Amino acid sequence: MQIRINGSSITVDAPEDMPLLWVLRDLLNLTGTKYGCGMGACGSCTVLLDGEPVRSCITVLADVQDKEILTIEGLSKDNSHPVQQSWLELQVPQCGYCQSGQILSAVALLNETSDPDDEEINAAMSDVLCRCGTYPRIRKAIKHAAKTLRKGEET
Ligand code: FES
Ligand code: FES
8 A cells, every 4th residue: 555654655565454553663664653552542652644643553554545644753854843953952851752742742733823822732732641741841842842933934
């Protein structure tokens, strides 16, 4: 089957009911997307599908046909995306396991809302679980990235 991922079109040899997470990690070696619960509950496997966050452990290959998949590897080649830069600047991660899902969820939020308040951030982010409790830094980093993105739009 042909899929579009991180700006390229590729062929994968896998059954249509294979979870996207398996395709990413086991077939394409895109291991930045993490396996947490495997049942749609934790958000560590979040990727963007046509810009919307989806849980790749419960999204099967058939669901992604004709859609653009974005994984953490496709966000930038050199960690230069404003959300990644903000994460680095504010030292958001602890163990890091949940952070690909956090970053991609933040990107989806900022694509929709240029200046999210705490409530909007909590609504978009609270179901991506972080056992290390990095939520306060995530909130700060999203606001910081939002500012950078708005400045970029002005120039
Ligand atoms: S691994 Fe997919 S939601 Fe937890
Ligand atoms: S940084 Fe450790 S689970 Fe989130």
